[in-house]
Structure formats: structure tokens, C-alpha cells
Amino acid sequence: MTRIKFLLALWLARLCRWAINIVAPGRGTNLPGQIALKIDHGFNGHFEGLDAGKVIFITGTNGKSTTTNLLAAILKEAGIPAAVNLEGANLEGGVAATLMAHSTLKGKLKCRYIVMETDERFLPVISRSLPPAWLCVTNIQKDQVQRNGEPDIIYRKIASAITEDTVLFLNNEEPNAASLSRLVKHSVFYGVDEHAKSFVKQGFFTTTMPCPVCGEPIRFYRYNVDNIGAFTCTGCGLKSSPAPAYFAHSINFADHTFAAEGQTYPLPYEAPYFLYCYIAAIAMAREIGIAKETIAAALARFVNIGGRLETLHTGGKTIQYIRMKQENPETLQSALDYISQDKSPKIFLLGLDELVDFHPHYTNTFYAFDCDFDQLIASHVEHYICFSGTVAYDAANRLVYAGVPKEQITVLPTNDDATIVAELAKYSCPNIYLITWLYKYKSLEKYLIEHEGEKDSTPSTAV
């Protein structure tokens, strides 16, 4: 009966995928899987040829998509067939659809490994029918508080999906992730050495985080990325290891390289955040048994999907758009840090908008108070422009609290593209940085194409 139900689910879902591909090619990443799960709740665990020891999940607040894509590229280079949800469909339906796409009509898997990016909130649900043998946790940080509330809620969800036999791949320098090793027999730690972009925070209002074990403050010796770096708990023994099993070191941003285990690897990105994705993928690939040279070759060819920097032009000026995740202070901080590296004169365009992802829509900008603007202010910003329909003044006020004089700030309480472009035209500085939601960027891009014939929107993965 179970088998019949599974096959019925598989075939109906395949039919659905076929229909979607006719109407909207490439869009069937989730719905077919949802249909399959409706018919067979345990669908993901019912495929033939499923090797439970070769199921790898990658989860966490930030970095899971890039890490998944990197591991997929390495497996491909090594000639190891794998089912990977590269399109970012990381809920249970997306996992089901991916497995389906890598199976025969009779439901036999055509891959050796299953590698899935999994939404951290839904990890327990997905793991119920398809428990991972290996689980990589990139980090557990503040994110989408309207549904996630606080990091500990996500911590508990992830912990509930772990058994003592799960092999964990853990970020050595992120305290929440690192502390999960207490729950299992075997963990593999990966980390990043101090580098030219590592930093310390010393301001009076600087805060760190509570220890996930004892609740006392965590002290970071230095940060490689905001809230990630060599650390120790001031209360208990929790601390990062100075020598994790896989350690990115000799990081050279000028040469775009780093080393691990005596092998030099390419790193095309400027943002140190990517180092953690790279070394996590390397750690898993090495534990699979893939040669270092093969990994290096794969990384040399790797092109990330959906980079976080895109470029627009208006009136002879360049607008560099840096994407951030909404209500996610770490990605806002990373964007600010990236801009701060450019010491040349610049205009800073900030479009924090009201949050409309979930109901009720609301006007949260408080995550900006989790971020530090000091480096940005010190990086020669000529003028600040804050825009949005509702919260432009709140965003501007955050700048005031960081020490920016009001005379240096223009507030545009609108999302109107023409108004924004007209404001930019007032300044001679050709170097503009934009942080806003993706939909607002797309709207601005469309406006420029329509009104200025601007088509040189250059996706880049350099951030």
C-alpha cells in the first residue's frame, strides 16, 4: 500500500511538473513536491536506492545557499551524481521536487548523494522522513524576527532534528552553531583564520551575544564577519578552536586566494563572509573523499547564482546595489562593511522599507540599531539619502544616532523612482551605493531602462 501511494504521488507530481514546465518553464521547483507530499506524507523517504548515509543537509541563517551551490559544484567536478536543490527551494516540497527530478519513473534515485539546502525553521519537518546523516550548520543569527522571534527558537528547531549519530559540520567561530557539537558523537569543525579584513569592536554601545550554553557574555577576540570570529565564553568553557579540522588561512584578498590543508584555493569575492561558505563546502567534500586538486578545480570554475551586488547607471553615475536580507542585521552590516572599504567620496542611498513579507505588514527598522555605522561614516560619505514610503525618517534617525549631521541627510518619504533619481541628479559625486529590498531595486532598474535607456545592469558576484 505504501509503495502504491508513493508511486501515485510520484506520477501525479511528475505530471504537474510537466504541465508547469509547459506554462512556465523552470518554475516547478516546489509545487510538484507539495502535491506529492499531500498524497504521501513520507514521500521523501520512500525512494528506492536511498542511501541514508549519503544524505547531507545544509542549514543556518546565512550562507546556506552559497555553501550548497559550492558543494554541488565540487561533486559535479568529481563526477559524483547528486540531487541538489540548487534553485533554493528549501522547504519540504522543494526537497521532494528535487528528489523526484533525480529519480526514475519507478522512483529509483539516480544519484549517489542527496545534498539539500534546508530552511532552518522547517528542518525538523524535512528530517522526519529524510533524516540527514550529515548536517552542516552555517550559523544561527538574528533574522526575520516577525516569524523567527529570537535565535534560540531556531536553535531549538535545529537541535530537535539532530540525533547523537548525526555528523555535524559546524562553524567553529559562530558560538550558537559551534555549541551544537554537545549533542552528537562526532562533529567536524571548519573555520577561518584572522585576515586583513578582520576587525575588533570597542565602542561603549557594542554588544555581543549570550553564550548558548551558560548565558554569560561571549567575547570575540576579533571578528572575521559580524558576530563571527575567534571567541570565548566569559562564563563556561565554550570557545572556538584555534585549529579546527578545516581552516582557511593565508587569506589574500589582493590575489583572491586562500589556503587549507596545504592547498591553495581561489576566492573571487571581496566579502570575508564567503570564506565560511567555501571552507564549509571544502570540509564536506574532503570528508566525502574528494581530492584537494579536484576541489580547487571546481572552485576555479564556480560562479555563484544570485550575487549580492548589481550595478546601475544614471546620468553618468554608477549605482552599486548591495542586497540585504530583510530584518537581518548581519547582512545589513555586511553591506555597510563592504561600502566602508571604498574610501573614495560617495553618496549613500538607503531604502529600508516597511516589511511586507508576512501579515500583518509592519514598520520595523530596529534591526538597524543592531548595526554599526561608524566605519561607513569614516569612509567619506558626501551625502546620505534615505527613502521609503513609511520609514525613511526612522532610517535617517539611525544615521543621526550614529553621528551624521542632519545637514548631510536628505529624507525622501516616498518610493517614487523619479523622485529618487531626481535627487541623485543634484549631486556631482558619481559614486553611489544603494541598500534596499530587492523589489525596490528592480523597480528602480526598470525605471532607468524606461527613462534613460539604461540596460547595463551588470550582475556581479564580487561582494
Added chain:
Amino acid sequence: MADKITVLWLYPDILNLHGDRGNLMALERIGKLMELPVEVRRVDKLTDPLPLDEADLLVLTSGEVKNMPHVIDALRQEQAALDEYVARGGYILAIGTAGAVLAKETERLDGTSFAGLSLLPMRCQERAKVYGDDIWFSLCDDPQLKLMGNQIQVIDTELLEGAQPLGKLIYGYGNDGADDEGCQAGRIIFTNTLGPLLVKNPRYTERLLTALAADHGLAPGRQLSAEDTDYEDHSYQLIEQFIRKKMA
């Protein structure tokens, strides 16, 4: 008596959520605008001594619920001094989940519970699902003063017999989805309001600092002007429009 207002920022690394450090920045900044001497002092570790005899205001900001028992235990270590502080009229402001510290008890989702300091007659309960929204309310002791912000509801709060709310909701969820927001007993205040509260509501911050200054026989050198708070006032108007659309 010290000739300055001393604010103890309790456990900033532990109660580190929702940008609430902005509240301490606001006390410092608005104090400066009012020409009042305000000193914010950090108490970092749970085992650090609390200089309560020098304090005028204790601020506990939002943190993970699981850490509230640690904070409560730390404050209990100073129970006698804390009792004395409350008896002499010291202020306490607890924001968001830190309300659990002042409550009688908090029940967690796993069925366990922990006792709070019972400084406010209220009981908390962890929610199965997080709720986030805007919040807008008028103060019970000054209905003309309306405060605005956001809330991320991880625990609901039930006011027990004799409890007085801090405010009455115009919009939002407040303590438990009914009419009340927060709780106040004299100078002990709990609010669900984030934003940060004291950044987005400078008139309330001004009121609080004026009261704190009066205890020291200090008067503000100046009041906040419209120019001082133009960003906050414009923001209030825009968000009021946004909220009214949701209410319609």
C-alpha cells in the same frame, strides 16, 4: 546625592535583541539635548556587582527567553539591595521579553516554568508562534502622550489582580491581544514596545529624564524643541497613516 542621572544598562550582551541598545543611546543623546548629565553604566556579566546605591534607572532590554532565569538569578543575588532600591523609588524599565524578569512567573512551551522577581503583578506565557506587528498606545497616566513602536511577541503577559497597564492600545497586540499594553507600578515599568522605544518616542524619554532629574534636584537646561525631534515627529505621522490603513 550625585549630581547626575545614573543609568545601569543590565547585561547588554545577554539581553541583546531587537536593536534595544538604541534605548541607552537615546537616554544619552536626549539627556544631552536637554542639557542633563546622564551617565550610562554597563553591567556586563551576571556575576558582576550591581552598584544599585548609585543607580537611578535600571534598564533591561529584550533577550532570549531561555536567558531570563539567569538574569533573575543574578538579580536575586542582590535581593536586599534591590529591595532597598525599589523602596527608595528607583526606576526599572523592562522591555519585551525582559518583562519575564519582573513578572511573578513565566511558563515555557515545554511545560516548565520559572519564577520572576514579582516586582509587577503579572504572569507570562511563552507563545507557540511568534507575532510581530506595529504597536500604538496612549499612556494611562497621560493619555495625551501616545507612543508608537513595534512588538515581537514571544511571550504573552497576563496582568493579575491589582495590576495597572502602562497604556491602552490604539492599535496592536499589546500584552495579550486585548486592550492593555505593558504594566506599571509606580516607577517599575514594563512595555512590549520595541523600536527602540526611547528613540522613537523622544517625548516619553524626555518625560522619564525630567522625572529622574527631579530626584536629584536638577532641572533640564532646555526642553526638546520641534527641531530636535523633527525626524521622530515626521516618522510618527507617516506610521500613523500606515497603521490607520491597517485599522480601516
